[in-house]
Amino acid sequence: MNGKFDTRWIAAAAAILVASSGSLGSVRAEGLTAGRLYDICHDRTSADWDRIGQWLCPSYLRGIVDGARLQAFHVTGSMETYKRVMQFCEPAGSTYDAAIGVVVKFIEARPETRPLSAAGVAYEAFSAEWPCPSERR
Numbered sequence: 001m002n003g004k005f006d007t008r009w010i011a012a013a014a015a016i017l018v019a020s021s022g023s024l025g026s027v028r029a030e031g032l033t034a035g036r037l038y039d040i041c042h043d044r045t046s047a048d049w050d051r052i053g054q055w056l057c058p059s060y061l062r063g064i065v066d067g068a069r070l071q072a073f074h075v076t077g078s079m080e081t082y083k084r085v086m087q088f089c090e091p092a093g094s095t096y097d098a099a100i101g102v103v104v105k106f107i108e109a110r111p112e113t114r115p116l117s118a119a120g121v122a123y124e125a126f127s128a129e130w131p132c133p134s135e136r137r
Helices: 008-019 034-041 047-076 095-109 118-129
Strands: none
Touching: 034 047, 034 095, 034 118, 047 095, 047 118, 095 118
């Protein structure tokens, strides 16, 4: 893994998540909580990171970024204009480490987000840390 976002890992992470879902604890029908995402992603020396985090964290967050982009495409109907409705703009050359760091720091600074949806909290973290330049809108 070179640290750059690569969508091929999403499928691998999904398969691993399904195969190991019994060991993830708070993953429920309504989804992963921000607290559990933090627990899995914040410590690269932990058993959680070793077992699932190294795959789940970058792939899950890549899915948030790609999902936001897909929704923007859907809303605008155009690859040329989708950036106008994006709530965040991923910096050029973003890495897995950067994305994980954004979300981990956001949750650390806002512990009240721990019981909330990991997807929603990650989206909010990216929006706060990666705002779109006004000329992109």
